Amino acid sequence: MRRRTPPPPAPLPQRHGVDPVRVRLPFGGGWATVREHLVERLTGAGPGVVAGMFDAGLVVAADGRAVAPDAPYEPGLFVWFHRELPDEVAVPFPVEVVHRDAHIVVADKPHFLATTPRGTHVAQTALARLRRELDLPALTAAHRLDRLTAGLVLFTVRPEERGAYQTLFRDRRVHKEYEAVAPYDPALALPRTLRSRIVKERGVPAAREVEGEPNAVTRVELAEHGAGLGRYRLVPETGQTHQLRVHLNALGVPILGDPLYPEVTAPAAAGDFRHPLQLLARRLEFTDPVTGAEHSFVSGRTLSAWSAPAQWADQEP
Numbered sequence: 001m002r003r004r005t006p007p008p009p010a011p012l013p014q015r016h017g018v019d020p021v022r023v024r025l026p027f028g029g030g031w032a033t034v035r036e037h038l039v040e041r042l043t044g045a046g047p048g049v050v051a052g053m054f055d056a057g058l059v060v061a062a063d064g065r066a067v068a069p070d071a072p073y074e075p076g077l078f079v080w081f082h083r084e085l086p087d088e089v090a091v092p093f094p095v096e097v098v099h100r101d102a103h104i105v106v107a108d109k110p111h112f113l114a115t116t117p118r119g120t121h122v123a124q125t126a127l128a129r130l131r132r133e134l135d136l137p138a139l140t141a142a143h144r145l146d147r148l149t150a151g152l153v154l155f156t157v158r159p160e161e162r163g164a165y166q167t168l169f170r171d172r173r174v175h176k177e178y179e180a181v182a183p184y185d186p187a188l189a190l191p192r193t194l195r196s197r198i199v200k201e202r203g204v205p206a207a208r209e210v211e212g213e214p215n216a217v218t219r220v221e222l223a224e225h226g227a228g229l230g231r232y233r234l235v236p237e238t239g240q241t242h243q244l245r246v247h248l249n250a251l252g253v254p255i256l257g258d259p260l261y262p263e264v265t266a267p268a269a270a271g272d273f274r275h276p277l278q279l280l281a282r283r284l285e286f287t288d289p290v291t292g293a294e295h296s297f298v299s300g301r302t303l304s305a306w307s308a309p310a311q312w313a314d315q316e317p
Contacts, residue, residue, distance in 0.1 A: 007022060007024065007078055008062040008078060010022065010080055011060055011061070011062055011063065011064035011080060012060060012064070012080050012081075012082065014131065014137050015082055015085075016085065016122075016123040016128060016132065017123065017127070017128030017129065017130075017131035017132040017137075018082075018083075018085070018117055018122055018123055018128050019117075020080045020081060020082050021080065021081055021082065021083050022078060022079075022080050023038065023041070023078070023079050023080075023081075024076065024077070024078050025037060025073065025074060025075055025076060025077045025078075025079070026075065027075040027076065028075070029073075031073040032072065032073060033069075033070055033071060033072060033073055034059070034067050034071045034072075034073055034074070034077070034079060035050070035051065035054045035059075035067075035069050035070070035071070036073070037073060038050050038054075038059070038079075039051060045084075049084070051069070053081055054067065054068075054069040055069060058081050058082065059079055059080070059081045060079065060080050060081070061077070061078070061079055061080075062078055067079055083122070085122055085123055086120045086121075086122060088120070088121065088122065088123060088124040089124070089270045089271045090124060091110065091112045091113045091124055091273070092273070093110035093111070093112070093113070093273075094110070095107050095108070095109055095110065095113065095126050095129050095130060095133070096108040096300065096301075097130075097134070098152065098297050098298075098299075098300070099295070099297060100134070101157075101291075102157060102158075103156065103157055103158060103161060103288070103290050103291060104142075104154060104155065104156055104157060104165065104288070105130060105134065105136070105139065105154075105155040105156075105157060106152060106153070106154055106155070106284065106295075106297050107126055107130060107152070107153050107155060108150075108151065108152060108299050108300055108301060109126045109145060109149075109150055109151060109152075109153050109281075110150055110301070111148060111149070111150045111273070111276035111277060112147065112148065112273055112276065113125065113126055113129075113147065114126070114147040115127060115141055115144040115145050115147070115153055116141050116144060121147065126141075126153060127139065127140070127141055127155070130155060136157060138157065138158065138159050139155050139156070139157060140155065140156050140159060140162050141153065141154075141155050141156075142154040142155060142156050142162065142165040142166050142168075142169065143166070143169045143239075145281055146242070146277075148257075148258075148259075148276070148277040148279070149277060149279045149280070149281060150276065150279070150280050150281070150299070150301050151178070151280045151281025151282060151299045151301065152281045152282070152283070152284040152297055152298075152299050153281070154284065161290055164289040164290060165289060165290075167289070168286050168289060169239065172237065172238070173286060173287070174284065174285070174286040175235075175283070175284075175285040175286065176235070176236060176281065176283065176284060176285075177233060177234070177235055177281075177282050177283035178233075178234040178235075178236070178244055178279060178280060178281055178282055179223070179231065179232065179233060179234070179279075179280045179282045179303060180231075180232045180234055180244065180248060180255045180278055180279045180280070180303075181229055181230070181231055181232070181255070181256050181278035181303045181305040181306045182229070182230055182232060182248055182253040182254060182255045182256060182278070183228060183229060183230065183253045183254075183256075184222075184225040184226075184228055184229055184230035184253070185230075185251075185252060185253055188222075188251060188252065188253065190220055190221055190222045190232075191219060191220060191221040191222070192219075192220055193217065193218070193219045193220075194216075194217070194218050194219075194220060194247045194250065194251070195214040195216070195217050196209045196214055196216055196246075196247070196250070197209060197210050197211065197212040197213060197214050197215050197216065198210075198215060198216040198240040198241070198242070198243060198246055200240070200241040200242065205260055205264050206242070206260040206261060206264055207240070207241050207242040207243075207245075207246050208246070209246060209250060215238060215240060216236075216238050216240040216243045216246070216247070217236070217237040217238050218234055218235065218236045218237070218238075218243060218244060218247045219234070219235040219236075219237075220232060220233075220234055220247065220248070220251065221233040221234075221235075227309055229256075229305065229306065229309065230253065231303075231306050232248065232253075233282075234247075234248075242260070242261075244279060245258055245260065245261050245277075245279070246261065248261075249261035249262050255277060255278050255279050256277075256278040256305045256312075257275045257276055257277040257278050257305070258277055258278075258279075259277075275312075276304065278303045278304070278305045278306070279303075280299060280301055280302075280303055281299065282298065282299050283296070283297065283298050283299070284296075284297045285297070
């Protein structure tokens with residue numbers, strides 16, 4: 001078995017809080033040059049873009065030197081470059097810092113802001129913003145929230161400690177509570193614990209429940225209700241994609257502002273922030289694996305459909 005070589009440190013600095021892209025050339029294949037492989041691999045960049053990057057000296061090796069356009073293909077070689085940042089609409093809401101120490105940052109993320117760079121959301125992400133605003137270029141996310149979900153996210157300050165905090169989530173040693181606003185059904189018996197098997201297929205926007213061993217567990221409680229709406233407290237034991245949204249939809253009370261459940265609808269136009277998904281990561285509690293401190297954090301955000309229902313009802317879809 002070939003031993004995997006750990007990547008060397010990036011020879012390029014961050015841009016706008018975003019790391020350079022790192023590519024490790026695979027073993028096997030019939031590419032004659034590094035350029036030939038990347039042109040084939042990065043087809044989404046557009047015709048001539050990758051070739052232009054090589055001509056401009058923007059693809060570099062571990063020593064920071066530009067990789068020549070005719071450099072021979074070398075299996076296992078690491079190369080770096082900066083992606084062309086997409087044209088992003090700024091999310092006009094701040095990322096509030098709830099807690100900061102030498103090891104972690106706990107942020108209160110607004111709706112519509114992705115946690116980490118992915119796809120068309122790169123600089124307009126909580127991670128990139130915090131790196132810039134806090135001057136913490138090594139900051140990384142210990143877990144993620146959906147872009148449409150607001151609330152608490154844990155970031156780690158020191159790369160060497162990231163694994164310890166990620167393990168908390170993997171081993172389910174983090175207590176998480178969410179809040180949601182959805183229709184009120186007086187016939188719905190609550191509290192209850194839902195257990196089902198949820199699958200999320202690549203390329204399919206919505207997740208779905210299927211037969212099989214449960215992999216998603218959520219306790220659902222009704223905190224209060226009024227004007228036909230309920231404010232629900234959700235305590236997940238697992239972390240499947242869209243788990244809370246799928247489970248409330250299965251109960252017949254889909255979360256307000258959800259573009260996927262019960263039906264997939266056309267996404268809002270870029271810059272339309274009028275109807276945020278009414279889901280909030282309200283509470284985060286855990287024992288710090290590095291310091292041993294007992295942490296309990298609460299979001300300061302509110303869900304607009306509950307705090308200002310008249311304003312929500314008056315908004316045009």
